[in-house]
Amino acid sequence: PNPIDPDQPVSALRRMDGKTVQRLEQLDVRTVRDLLYTLPRRHDDRADIASIADLYPGGTFNVEGQLTDIRSANVGQRRLQLAEGVLSDDTGQIELQWFGQGYLARSLKPGNHMVVSGKVEIHRGRLSISSPEYDVITPRQPPLNAGRITPVYRLTQGMTARNLRSLTWLAVTRSAGAITDPLPADMLQRTGLVALPNAIRDVHYPTDSAAADRGRRRLAFDEILAFQLAILGRRHHRERNAVGLPIKYHAPTVDGFLSGLPFTPTAAQLRCVAEILADMGRGSPPMSRLLQGEVGSGKTLVALAAILAAASAHRQSALMAPTEVLAEQHFRTVSQLLEGFDQPLQQPNILSAYLPNLPRPFTFGLLTGSTRAAPRRELLRMVAEGHLDLLIGTHALIQDGVELPNLSLAIADEQHRFGVEQRSALRGEGEEQPHSLMMSATPIPRTLQLTLYGDLDISTIDELPPGRQEILTRVVPEDKRRAAYGFVRQQVAAGRQAFVICPLVEESDKLDVRAAIDEHKRLSEEVFPDLRVGLMHGRLASREKDKVMRQFRDAALDILVATAVVEVGIDVPNATVMLIDGADRFGLSQLHQFRGRVGRGEHKSYCLLMSESESERAAERLSALESTRDGFKLAEIDLQMRHEGDIFGTTQSGDQTVLRIANVFDQDLLAIARQEAAGIIEADPELKHPRHAGIAAERNRFLNRVQAHISD
Template identity: 40%
Template sequence: MKEEKMFTKEDWLTKFTKPLEFAYKNNFQNLHKIKYLEKTLLKFIENLPQEFEPYREKFLELCYGLDQVSLDEKKERIKALFDLCIVLGINKEEPSEVEEPQEEPINQEFYQEPTFSLEEYRQAKEELKKPVQFLKGVGPKVAQKFAKKDIHTIEDLLFFLPRDYEDRRHLIPISNLKEGQKAVVFGEVIKSGVVYTSRRKVFEAQLTDGTGILLLRWFNFKEFFLRNLLQSGKRVYTIGEVGKFGRVFEMVHPEIIPEGEEDKLELELGKIVPVYSAVEGLSERQLRKIIKNAVEDYADFLENFIPREFLKKRRLLPLNLAIKKLHFPEDEKDLSLLKKEESVYHKSLAYDEFFFLELALALKKSKVKKEQGISFRTDGEKVKAFLAKLPFELTSAQKRVLEEIKKDMASPVPMNRLLQGDVGCGKTVIAFIAALIAIDNGYQVAMMAPTEILAEQHYHNFRRYAQLMGVNVALLSGGVPPAKKREIHHGLATGFIDFVIGTHALFQERVEFKRLGLVIIDEQHRFGVLQRAALREKAKGITPDTLVMTATPIPRTLGLTIYGDLDLSIIDEMPKGRKPVITKLFIEYNKHKAYEAVKEELRKGHQAYVILPLIEESEKLDLKAVTTYGEELQTKFFPEFKVGILHGKMSSLEKEKIMHQFKRKEIDILVSTTVVEVGVDVPNATVMVIEHAERFGLSQLHQLRGRVGRGEAQSYCFLIAYKISMESEAYRRLQILCQTNDGFKIAEEDLKLRGPGDFLGTKQSGYLEFKKADLVKDYPILLWAREDAFSLIEKDPDLSKHPILKEELTRRWEERLKLSEIA
């Protein structure tokens, strides 16, 4: 007999906790679905086993009125009932799984490889391309509203992610409300109706939950609708921001949900609710409902086929799950992670975006490794002779980088190397030695610069070295007369010209090389992967070596994205005897002090630059035009010195004339727009004034500053900023330049402050537009994605074992990274 009673006790506990468990699951997500919970539980209590008799009162106390109490109290009571059942001996393992919804939802089921066939994958992508108007609850009119937000397809809508989240998990008693908080209150309407003030009519309702009174007010309203919704005695949930009206708490234009409207309650209450940026003509509730339909019916089509082993290792989720949870998160304990965009869902989405970018770069890199390159002899006579003629010794960093380049050039695999270093660290010499190696082997060299001015400057710099070595160098840019152009074309086709320098336009013309062996590209962040490929195609039958140089150091993050397919060499040491430039910041009211200091330098026989951000007085911003400012400096500040002017509208001949005068010290002060940014060497110029420094990016200022400090004397850079306060972001930014001369640190800061779009200029950043990933904040995730993508390509170089992944990669990146040749 006793045996049977024991069994009954276990059986009773199991049955009694079943509805509780269902209600408790996923932090009470199912609570609204349960009808008559009180009745069900009271029925069980009638058949309470003998052993539990001492607890009958407690059970009854928790169950009576359970369906009438507020949502918060209902949850509290269900939890208490659960705890009581645990005390009475129900298997603790079972509810604890429910009780602790894991914050990192690492359910092993998530990591089963998807079973889509290639055909099913293609169908899924077609489904996602469907116009948004065919979605339940949309139609043509609402679709037009979405179109204004650039949402055209169902996939667009799935990636229309919440901008914020609201915590509606708990009901707050009126007595505990705080001004300024967003709250959910449940109560009974005491009275409602129109109130006339001196200026307008207002609809007011008073709500009580037994702890206090909350005033609800509407200034724009449909009276009939509100009277109906807020009749005396009705119980409603109200959601809104709490304010104070006299001594009473109030909500203005709150959201109202009547008790019993289960479908609305389920979407809007007892959970974390997504908040989207407004779509004109749609209420938040309508928007949430439409997005819920999209997520339920289509999110699983987002399957991205990243191998699950990677996701498991990184404790991340597949894309389809991450998107579902970003729209409708589980009630995680930590709402702040969602709000800061640091939840596992946000990380999973960032990883997804980075993974495909890095996969594309890994594929490109492995493709280059398979190409037939040139194996150069690297210890030829020309290189030895050149090193012997140099008036200075290479720094140890230059020697190290030269060895890396030689090793690449000697190998039959095409070189694909990025050479970077700070302003003035001696990259030109290294690039010229690489060129000599190619020329020594009977090959030609082409150098591409982003602008004509830079092409000219490189030409002058390289010509110095070339004349020492009897190398034929030519400049091919837009400014070259047609007859001269034809002559150069002929020289390249016959092999008479060893080394040609020009802008990228040169390589889009019909230029034929006899034997192109090395391509040097001065990038300056201005053009990426695409043009590099175009130039390599000029070599017939073989892939030339490529050396990419950047004058501005690149933050590590961008190095892994824009230049992710290149090997990296860094010259991180300055030539001996270089003194760091001293940088000072002046606000407009004390700028005269900067010009006094300039005078001091001029009196010592040195020269100065004054840099302005724009030319032409017609520019919308009231910036001092170069010409008028040059005249003003000449007459007001420096009557005893010679002021010269240089600006972008001059012909290259005029510019060259002015630069030569400056170099020969016929001009003391050179007033210029940013055209002196790169490559001009005037060792006697020891001071630079940069007007309107607040308008420049940090990296650009650092670049400009590199024009001084090229001789033995101490050099200075004076930044003059206008209309900024000492508390402002701009002031803090400029202070970074005063504190450090390290270009890499400056570049990292610049990227943090301005984001990749600004940092690179919009043309370049087109292929770095991510839906959610942030290059700066998500840098550790970028490293994960890179490691995983490269390891995958190592095992499966052409992705033949991952056909769907390959197709997804092509779908996403073909346009942006010119993957046609590898897909």
Template identity: 40%
Template sequence: MLVTQSIIKTTSQSPLNQTIQYLKGVGPKRGEILERLGIRTIRDVLYYFPRDYKDHTKIQKISKAKIGAKITIQGKVLGVHARISRNRKHIVEVFVGDGTGTIAATWFNQPFLTDKFHIEDTVFLHGKVGAYKYLQLLSPEYEIVQNEDISEKEGSIIPIYPLTEHMSQTHFRKIVEEAVRHFTGHVEEIVPKELMKKNRLIPIQDALRDIHFPKTFEHLKHAKSKLIYDELFILEIAMALRRWSIKEETGISFKAGPNVDTHIRNLIPFTLTNAQERVIHEIKNDMRSSKPMNRLLQGDVGSGKTVVAIYAILIAIANGYQAAFMAPTEILAEQHFHTLKKYLMCSHVRIRLLTGESHARYKKSDLEQVKTGQVDLVIGTHALIEETVQFRKLGLVVIDEQHKFGVVQRLKLKEKGSCPDVLIMTATPIPRTLSLTLFGDLDISILDEIPPGRSPIKTLWIPNGKEKNAYDLIRSEVAKGRQVFVVYPLVEESEVLHLKAAVTEAKRLQHDIFPNLRIGLLHGQMKSGEKDKIMTDFKEKRYDILVSTIIIEVGIDIPNATIMVIEHAERFGLAQLHQLRGRIGRGNDQSYCLLFGYPKTPISHERLKIMTKTCDGFKIAEMDFRLRGPGEFFGTRQHGLPELRISDLIRDFPILVQARKDAFEIISKDPHLASETHQKMRQKVLETFRNRLELIHIG
């Protein structure tokens, strides 16, 4: 366990854990609405942060309004008019005066607003000043306030919360105000005094008050800094605890001397890159240690991760241990099986493939041999984590494309041995910001060098009307004896999505575009044997073009393929596009990635532009992370991490780095969080990771 059961303390007695029913203004009906927002307790209310703020500190007079300027005004409703324009648009105009002038707030196609405003209502409006026949604010933000609230609204900063349609901003603010007034005093400080002083952080009670109802924007800035630091600090404390707990376990101390090194190198038929040599040195040191290896190997497509994995596998086997190699798909598992078999054909390594499709009779025999130690290396899919798979002496676990697996699956494989070394590999480069959070408990190695002799892939965006040029390039490459991938987002046509699909397009390409070429079809709905035959035929050049879905996204190695065509490229994420592009450029010939894309949004347009500018997977990963955000990048939930409420891993990177440094220093001195000053911190970790304590153990 991350922390022993003896330190788990109940927090149910805290007033903060009382239900929201204890707050004035929250009845059963409103309680249900708040629950839909994830708000069940008073603590949840305090930590439900505004998404934005209205600046009422700079209320302007209507008489001073200038065309094109953004202004905030306060005034009374003088009239409400609704009409339909010549082009049948509903127009609502609310005329507001403040004693110095009059302005119209104008909305289009929102007829329900007619009933929202009444004569003599006091309103705040914020928007851009325009002019028609008179001054107007087009579709401004608005707030109707009660007379008793006016004094509080004037000259203040108003929080705006992410709410449902059945909860008004005004009423929710009153609920938050009630919670802040009566319960912030019960929130305990988790950051030690010396760190508060060093990082110039305000007390947590002040931060919670000022995040909801700041007196000035300076107060708001300090509140945000404190809450962001706290959130990232607890996350990094958990990572530090996880890392320490792994290092405290007693693992296997492998011998890896010159003799083992020579034997391994004799099996590798080429010179390793400097990056591979560096990473092998790091892995060798890990494996020699009595502490379990827990290393993430990042390498761009084609950088030679598999050879590095083979080196680690052979060290384990040379020491009398077994190794397990888990891949996310059957095609990739089979690809690794054939690749490793080729490298190991001159060795005495006994190797088996285990997938869900393995024939029952052979599978039973293989399982028995794995259990009795007659097999040294098992390669497979998630079938490896089934209860029927038992190892005699598992010493090394290698997991490829680790983000395709959930944390629980990875833990199950590791538990099949007694503290085996773990090497996790990914061809999806991870931005440094994510490495410090999702993988903050792992040692990280990076292969940042491509083997010599490979030319950078030329990536071209093919817009509408330019398809003929692309088809001519394909014909010329095939005439040179090269091969082509053509990838579609769907297997079969969809009436809803209106996208080209692999099955239909394979027929069209064969009959209409390339009648003289040999075209194969591969997709995930085929049976395993059928897929194997198609891939084998393509490898052996029985097809010139392989039409496929993203089933070929990872691991497929066809050095003779020099063109990758991606249809509807705008439908794919940057990471996927980069992975698909990585299926080519594996030989010494110039390769081309042709993006047939029809982007309809700025983000999809930006993705295609990025792909044409760089082949650097790490740059692409950073850009992908900025476009998509951390939640989507790998699916944060599968990593067992809590949702980030206020911090942003890109924007707040400097705070993340500082919080990580502080957290790791604390755990290095007090790895059990046993000291009196760390009790609140320990309790907070338990609250935050209550259902994730086991998951914190794995990368």
């Protein structure tokens, strides 16, 4: 058969109904290329074939032989159709049963040459395997599900592992060879990486684990290279072409704000303010800076100093959050920071404050999807006329159709960094670009900063304000679960609230959601039937999420059960317990993020790490969390211990990280890709040279994916 162009729709592989197409779309697969890049989560080694004479009950085996008998039967009260067969090799025979799959008695035929894989049991006094994985082997069809190293993919409802394997096999055999390798031959030689078609085949259907690793490394390198080209290309473009506006700010306004606060900002906060103001004063290239600091380190205060500097020069700022609840929280934090100053205008969505040495009141407003029509009109009018100094809102709103005529500072959370600069919708093309500041609560180890944020300058708040309480952190073994629940109940009885984070389920997001729904049902019906238990997971519509978070924030719920992906940036000062189930499955940085959600008020707070894992390694990692409260140290420990919980964890709003195939533990690949990307950008910054055409296409695909992810 002819090779299939990888950019054809996935339905070009074989005839498929609309339902299958939809299911593949849920796995983000629309084209054959998408399918080729849907990598297995792991491989199961089913390659060792055992003789039937060597099988014993309780073991899992792979057996090859001939099907000597196959028939169907009805079993149980529900008359489930069962297919029963007998497989024979030169040394003996074994029975096979497939429950609920009576149709196999029609599709399998005596005489079929088969390979099966499964757990051996005793059934009616004879050896048998129940519901084995199986393949019928023909000269044209090698085994995919048994008798080889088998890929295990993330699935979605209605998509079976067999189905997905048969599709990826088709894609690998019909289309991988048609993919042009974007890397020039000399780069392949320098880096010692395998050719792309071989890498794609090996990452799905390897002959051994070394081949699978070689394949993954090559695809990871391509991804990091595209990422580095995007980053270094942006930096190059900004430094050469981007025009910014020097902010001639009035220093006494900023100093008056900082000295008028009821507490003294930390030295780290003041250092970050100075770095940011220096960038803004310089003008071109416009600032592109990441402000990183732990939850509670006071990033909003630093951002507000920059916003006030802009306001003192009659310039506007926008502060964008991923969700409504977080936008409201920023609005509240800014209001609290300005509490000590006179506030002449106090409306639910618009506030103003008189600051020292600012001749007019500083005015700021909140705009979200829930803002009613009248205040919305008023806000938009004030913004357009230049009377609003700061607009706080969700990304989508601020970027679609809000006129900010004097915008000179755009502040966003880091996961939108590819969006904020690229959508110059904030300003017309060709005009001065606003200064941009990204904020992140995920501590990035120094060793990774250049790689992940090479396009940004970095300011780090590396000290917590005095008076932030220590959160008592304890690892709780499974046999003490009831005691942990008792402790939660005690805290609720004292008027406090608690978070319960559900364990990560690897197989799929759907299962994560399912597990959370089941856990919520169990906790609300069996464990805490008398308490108000809410539920939050990644599949809820953002309106629903906001509703649940508001209920929890306003103490209409006692306990919030949540999945890891949930928007945890929320501030609930009354929450004092963070109970993390299956803590051993998360990265240390992510556990530290969860922990930072409690202890925000005056009450003593606790973080309970439930772990079923017996492994010493898990115990070592969790004990690091008990004894360390420095997020940067924990990120380094995570990196050294190579825990696949991914430094970024699931980013704040719980979506996947920028890197899908590579991870931050591929340190050698990160270094090589960075070096190669730097060489390419130096020689050909626009990637216009024909030898870079394939690389440019890879970079554009990467940016489109990140972009689509942001705008979801």
